[in-house]
Amino acid sequence: MADLSALFDPRGIIITGVSNHPGKFGFVTLHNILASGYEGQVFPIAREPGEVLGLDVLGSIDDVPDGAADMVFICTPPAINEGLLRQAAAKGVTAAFCAAGGYREAGQEGVEAEERLVDVCNELGIALAGPNGQGVVSTPAKMCAQIVAPYAPPGKIAIASQSGNFVSSFLNLANHTGVGVSRAVAAGNASVLGIADYLEYFTNDPETAVSLVYIESVEDGREMFERVRPLSQRKPIVVVKGGASAAGARAAASHTGALASDDAVFDGMCHQAGLIRARDVEEAFEAAATFASQPLPSGDRVVVVTTVGGWGVAAVDAMADTRLDPTPLPGDLLAAIDAKLPPRWSKNNPIDMAGGETRDTVPEILQLVAEHPDVDGVVLLGTGIQSNTAAMMRRGPFFPEHGLERIVGFHERQDTRYAEAATEISAATGTPIMVATELATTDPSNPAPASRRAAGQLCHASAGRAIRSLHHLAGYAAWRSARGL
Amino acid sequence: MHVGSIWARHLAVPTSLRDTTHGVSITLSEAESRRVVAGYGVPVSPFVTGTSADEVLAAVDSDATVTYPVVAKLCGRAIAHKTERGLVRLRIADADSLRTACDELLGKAVPEDGDVEVLVSSMVDGNRELIAGLNDDPQFGMTVMVGVGGILAEAIRDVSFRLAPISEVDAAEMLDDLATQRLFDEFRGEPKADRAAIIDALVALARVGAEEVGLRSADLNPLILVDGKPMAVDALLEIDSNG
Numbered sequence: 032m033a034d035l036s037a038l039f040d041p042r043g044i045i046i047t048g049v050s051n052h053p054g055k056f057g058f059v060t061l062h063n064i065l066a067s068g069y070e071g072q073v074f075p076i077a078r079e080p081g082e083v084l085g086l087d088v089l090g091s092i093d094d095v096p097d098g099a100a101d102m103v104f105i106c107t108p109p110a111i112n113e114g115l116l117r118q119a120a121a122k123g124v125t126a127a128f129c130a131a132g133g134y135r136e137a138g139q140e141g142v143e144a145e146e147r148l149v150d151v152c153n154e155l156g157i158a159l160a161g162p163n164g165q166g167v168v169s170t171p172a173k174m175c176a177q178i179v180a181p182y183a184p185p186g187k188i189a190i191a192s193q194s195g196n197f198v199s200s201f202l203n204l205a206n207h208t209g210v211g212v213s214r215a216v217a218a219g220n221a222s223v224l225g226i227a228d229y230l231e232y233f234t235n236d237p238e239t240a241v242s243l244v245y246i247e248s249v250e251d252g253r254e255m256f257e258r259v260r261p262l263s264q265r266k267p268i269v270v271v272k273g274g275a276s277a278a279g280a281r282a283a284a285s286h287t288g289a290l291a292s293d294d295a296v297f298d299g300m301c302h303q304a305g306l307i308r309a310r311d312v313e314e315a316f317e318a319a320a321t322f323a324s325q326p327l328p329s330g331d332r333v334v335v336v337t338t339v340g341g342w343g344v345a346a347v348d349a350m351a352d353t354r355l356d357p358t359p360l361p362g363d364l365l366a367a368i369d370a371k372l373p374p375r376w377s378k379n380n381p382i383d384m385a386g387g388e389t390r391d392t393v394p395e396i397l398q399l400v401a402e403h404p405d406v407d408g409v410v411l412l413g414t415g416i417q418s419n420t421a422a423m424m425r426r427g428p429f430f431p432e433h434g435l436e437r438i439v440g441f442h443e444r445q446d447t448r449y450a451e452a453a454t455e456i457s458a459a460t461g462t463p464i465m466v467a468t469e470l471a472t473t474d475p476s477n478p479a480p481a482s483r484r485a486a487g488q489l490c491h492a493s494a495g496r497a498i499r500s501l502h503h504l505a506g507y508a509a510w511r512s513a514r515g516l
Numbered sequence: 517m518h519v520g521s522i523w524a525r526h527l528a529v530p531t532s533l534r535d536t537t538h539g540v541s542i543t544l545s546e547a548e549s550r551r552v553v554a555g556y557g558v559p560v561s562p563f564v565t566g567t568s569a570d571e572v573l574a575a576v577d578s579d580a581t582v583t584y585p586v587v588a589k590l591c592g593r594a595i596a597h598k599t600e601r602g603l604v605r606l607r608i609a610d611a612d613s614l615r616t617a618c619d620e621l622l623g624k625a626v627p628e629d630g631d632v633e634v635l636v637s638s639m640v641d642g643n644r645e646l647i648a649g650l651n652d653d654p655q656f657g658m659t660v661m662v663g664v665g666g667i668l669a670e671a672i673r674d675v676s677f678r679l680a681p682i683s684e685v686d687a688a689e690m691l692d693d694l695a696t697q698r699l700f701d702e703f704r705g706e707p708k709a710d711r712a713a714i715i716d717a718l719v720a721l722a723r724v725g726a727e728e729v730g731l732r733s734a735d736l737n738p739l740i741l742v743d744g745k746p747m748a749v750d751a752l753l754e755i756d757s758n759g
Contacts, residue, residue: 252655256679284541284596284754285733287649287661290675296653299677302693303686513685 035158035224035232037126039169039214041102042071044176045095045124047115048106048131049075051083056130056178057106058083060166064104067168067175067182072099076115092118104166104176105129109144113151120155127152129162130178135220136163149222164219165195168202170212171238177217186211186487187240187323191229193218194273197245200312208471209484210320213238227258234262241266241322243315247273249297256300263305264516267322267507270306271315272297305510307503314499320489321500325463327508330407332358333501334400335381335494338388338413343381346410346467346494353502354509357381361405371395381412390445394452401462408463408501412494414449415470415479417442422477443478450482450490463504465497466490540757541732546591546598547635549751552728553736557720559713560748563637565591569618572634573611585609585639587749590621592632596752607639640747643704645738648718648748650680650725652732660722662687662714664696665738672696680725687718710744717746730756 044064049057061075061084075083080090089095092103092115103119105112105127116127134145145162152159160167166177170185179195183205192198195217205212213236216229226244233242242262249255259268274293301308307322309315333355337343347357360368360380368382371392377383382400384392393414401409421442424435431439450466457464471480471490483490491497544552550560562581566572576582590603598604603624605617618634625632647665652658656679663675676693678686691700691711700709717739725731732755736748 249655252653253657253679256656284543285649285651285735285752286647286669286737287651287735288733289670290647290649290661290663290673291651291653291659291677293655295675296656296659296677299659299690299693300656300679302676302689303678303682510689513689 035126035228037101037124038128038158038160038167038216039232039236040172041100041126041174043074043100043102044069044071044174045074045076045092045100045103045119045122046106047076047092047103047112048108049077049083049088051081055106059178060104060106060130060176061086063166063175063177063180063182068173069175070173074100092122095122098123100124102126102128102176105131105162106178107131109133109141109148109162113147116148116151116155116157120157124157126158126160128160128164128167128176129219130164130166131161132163134162135222145220145222152223159223160216161219162222164217165198166217168198168212168215170214181206183215184209184211185213187213187238188243188319189213189229189233189236189239189241190215190243191218191226191233192216192245193221193226193247194245195219197271197312201243201245201316204313204316205320207475208316208320208489210324210487210489213240227255230259230262230268234266239266241319242268243319244268244270245273245312245315246270252297252300256304259306260304264511264514267319268306269309269315269319269322269503270301271309271312302510305507307507309499309503314496317489317491317496317500318503321463321465321504322507324488325457325465325504326461327511328407328463328501328505329461329508329512331356331505331509332405332407333410333498334358334360334406334408335410335412336384336393336396336400337381337411338384338393338416339386340383342412342494343377343383346412346498347381349495349498350502353498354505355408355498355502358405361403364399364403364406367399368396371399393445393449394456397452397456397464398460401456401460401464406462408465408505409457410465410467410494410497410501411449411453412467414466415446415468415474415477418446418478419470419474422474446478447482450479450486450488453483454486454488463501465501467492467494467497469493541754542593542757543596544753544755545593545595545633546589546751547633548593549734549753550635550748552753553721553724553734553748553751556724556727558717558724558736558748559746560751561637561640563635565633565635566618567633568622569615569634572618572636573615576611576614576636581638582636583638584611584614586614586636587639588614588617588621588634588636590624590629590632591635592625592629594628594630595632637749640740640742640749642740642742642747643706644699644709644741646699646714646741646746647675647735647737648721648739648746649736650721650731650734652725658722658725658731660690660718660725662690662694662718664694664699669737678722680722682719682722684715684719687715687722690718691715706741707744709741710746713745732756 175182183202335346373387421439470477480490564575645666647669658680676690
């Protein structure tokens with residue numbers, strides 16, 4: 032297995048092709064590495080020495096002190112890169128991210144250039160990422176070595192993608208939700224390092240709790256299967272596949288062959304290998320964010336807790352095409368809840384509190400439900416509505432008179448409290464508690480989503496999306512348990 | 517029984533298929549296909565074969581597992597789709613009717629069919645039909661499939677694949693993948709499906725795929741649930757023609 036530590040935790044970085052034009056890849060990469068707070072030494076290289084972003088630009092890699100950098104980020108054209116790699120190796124570089132294009136994606140000449148690039152890296156013992164990739168991000172190293180934005184908050188999700196665009200998408204979602212990232216890499220042409228290599232690194236990486244991958248093509252599916260199956264036993268791997276809807280139209284002599292669409296076979300491989308397959312990029316990120324921040328459920332039985340009606344019904348409906356089971360409330364749990372709520376509550380799952388909650392009701396009911404041995408997961412809906420009312424009062428013409436200031440403060444404290452209770456009770460009971468409200472997107476400043484975010488917990492934008500995430504957690508838990516893991 | 521020997525003996529048989537991604541393949545006869553999968557423990561309905569009516573009747577008489585009513589089919593290497601050509605006779609009640617059926621079926625053979633024989637097996641009773649199969653996938657290698665079967669299998673497309681070989685846990689999860697779970701409950705007076713027996717059949721079928729070199733695909737369609745237990749009443753294996 033290649034040692035990728037110099038790629039994700041370099042002690043110093045050489046950047047080739049740096050120019051003082053802020054539209055060029057070399058400039059942007061240097062900017063992003065510095066802007067993300069990278070603390071190692073950075074050595075910009077250009078044909079003409081000078082100064083860029085306050086750093087001295089060196090005219091040659093030969094001017095870099097021996098051993099000062101172990102990673103090179105390449106923004107120079109193919110014709111000169113083999114020579115640059117030799118110079119870099121002489122200085123102690125053991126990893127390269129080649130952002131430069133002009134390789135396999137650029138026709139026959141590019142194919143040959145890529146073969147030479149691979150040969151020289153193999154000869155020099157350099158781990159090669161790319162070429163033709165957008166870069167690598169590593170929050171433990173405070174490093175955004177990318178030719179594009181964004182950086183992301185630190186966290187436990189590690190990302191590898193066959194499309195750089197989706198690295199950006201995942202990082203944007205990390206910024207939006209506040210559930211952060213450990214590492215992210217665009218595989219580019221993946222001429223040496225591919226998805227399986229990155230997954231091996233992530234699985235051994237103490238900074239990573241869950242891997243998240245975007246795949247478009249699988250060249251040797253059997254090899255990938257054999258390599259990832261032992262990894263998913265150790266940490267969850269969430270997969271989203273592009274091109275999944277394209278039917279594998281093959282001339283088939285058998286019914287089985289005619290039924291073997293690419294998607295059906297890929298899907299079966301995922302189930303067998305314990306890969307968690309999401310339907311789209313948002314679902315994939317949210318599943319990964321939930322794996323990164325919640326305990327695994329021990330089964331499929333889910334109780335929905337909602338402040339008022341319709342949301343709970345929709346959540347139960349959303350379970351229909353998942354493995355989750357909206358379990359009937361056990362008698363003892365029903366009795367315990369009945370003692371806390373006015374008689375109009377639903378007396379059923381979903382637990383519709385029918386607006387009957389007082390100051391402590393939501394945390395108390397969450398505790399009762401989450402600690403019950405016959406409940407494996409909880410979905411909490413309807414938080415944020417008090418603060419939403421408060422927001423209208425705060426912005427209206429009567430604030431802060433007429434007692435509005437006091438009630439606004441109360442509402443906002445309550446929603447903060449509910450969010451905190453969900454995190455604390457989940458951690459204490461080992462039962463995952465999803466929180467969902469569309470306020471996560473419509474008003475992220477609302478204390479309900481804002482408090483989730485502050486706790487590093489995902490606030491799902493709808494009950495249906497929360498259910499999908501919980502479905503993936505339960506599926507992975509079942510896969511593990513069926514194999515005695 | 518090892519398939520390799522069967523492959524080798526019959527390379528002179530005319531090729532029946534041309535697969536655009538793989539080059540040329542041939543299909544084994546139903547009898548050969550049944551023997552291969554049965555050798556791995558895949559349950560198939562009891563059967564005998566013969567190349568004349570006399571031979572067939574003698575074989576039925578001497579095999580207590582084949583009981584009337586029976587089904588008779590003309591089978592051979594080059595005959596992949598028997599139903600379409602009217603080469604299947606169902607619900608044959610006695611020896612006289614079987615003799616007539618054998619003569620008729622053998623009379624339908626054309627020179628392009630090559631070597632042919634009549635396969636006779638007991639009619640089995642069951643309303644629920646699964647399909648199981650193998651397919652050598654260009655990306656993932658040998659795969660095993662189970663699905664809701666019979667003539668509607670390709671229309672329903674309720675199937676689940678795995679990479680061969682598989683464990684019992686994998687096979688159980690394949691069944692869980694199917695959307696039509698009610699098929700496995702008690703059904704029209706028939707008992708609940710014996711999931712363990714289906715799992716055993718799938719594990720055995722996947723072993724065929726993993727261990728037999730040169731195999732391209734296999735269809736067990738239908739795999740009928742008889743008193744809840746799976747039994748293949750047709751089998752078709754496709755192999756590389758170049759060995």
